[in-house]
Amino acid sequence: MMFQIVKEPIDVSRVIEAVVDRNAGAIVTFIGTVRELTKGKKTLYLEYEAYESMAQKKLEQIGAEIKQQFPNAKVAIVHRIGRLEITDAAVVIAVSTPHRADAYEANRYAIERIKEMVPIWKKEHWEDGSLWIGNQQETISYEKGIPKEMKS
Amino acid sequence: MIRILFFAQLKEQLNKKEMTLPYQEITVKQLRERLEKEYSLPALSSVLFAINEEFAAEDDIIRDGDVVALIPPMSGG
Numbered sequence: 001m002m003f004q005i006v007k008e009p010i011d012v013s014r015v016i017e018a019v020v021d022r023n024a025g026a027i028v029t030f031i032g033t034v035r036e037l038t039k040g041k042k043t044l045y046l047e048y049e050a051y052e053s054m055a056q057k058k059l060e061q062i063g064a065e066i067k068q069q070f071p072n073a074k075v076a077i078v079h080r081i082g083r084l085e086i087t088d089a090a091v092v093i094a095v096s097t098p099h100r101a102d103a104y105e106a107n108r109y110a111i112e113r114i115k116e117m118v119p120i121w122k123k124e125h126w127e128d129g130s131l132w133i134g135n136q137q138e139t140i141s142y143e144k145g146i147p148k149e150m151k152s
Numbered sequence: 153m154i155r156i157l158f159f160a161q162l163k164e165q166l167n168k169k170e171m172t173l174p175y176q177e178i179t180v181k182q183l184r185e186r187l188e189k190e191y192s193l194p195a196l197s198s199v200l201f202a203i204n205e206e207f208a209a210e211d212d213i214i215r216d217g218d219v220v221a222l223i224p225p226m227s228g229g
Contacts, residue, residue, distance in 0.1 A: 054205040120228030121160035132161040134225030
């Protein structure tokens, strides 16, 4: 199991190696990359910032939640912060399980949980300005309370 | 004393990473209101609070020595 916030480019093969297991029949890897065009607007580069100590804990918590649902799973998550260029990998998630359906499902669970409860922020830089993305969307409200500890 | 950490747009808007306030005991809801009214922070309705690196509910109590983080909407991944 590997959970890290890093400032350097992510070595994808190292993340995959962390979940290699003799009883695994599948390893699913997700790589979140920096996209150039969002709704027709051209991104020049991104900047990620994290509350590093808490983000680390929350990645570990996601790993524990996956183990609870899939006891045989092995999970590795590495998120990069700092300045990222177009096509750079921002996050790499590898999950191994005995059967592929569980690996796909657990990997999907990990990225959705990262988006909802890991304190990491993205700032988009365009030719005509920049904006912290959580702010731009303004679709997120916490009136219903804090992120759920565990999805049902 | 409680230590308050700022990130992302809040850090930029306030032009500081953290501040210390002389409270001994205060709820999240009370702190949110005081930050907005007495310390002129922008509206914090979409901001989550974490106490010692765990997300906190509105009626959770912040105590002397705690580290509080203001968490604007997250956008990792």
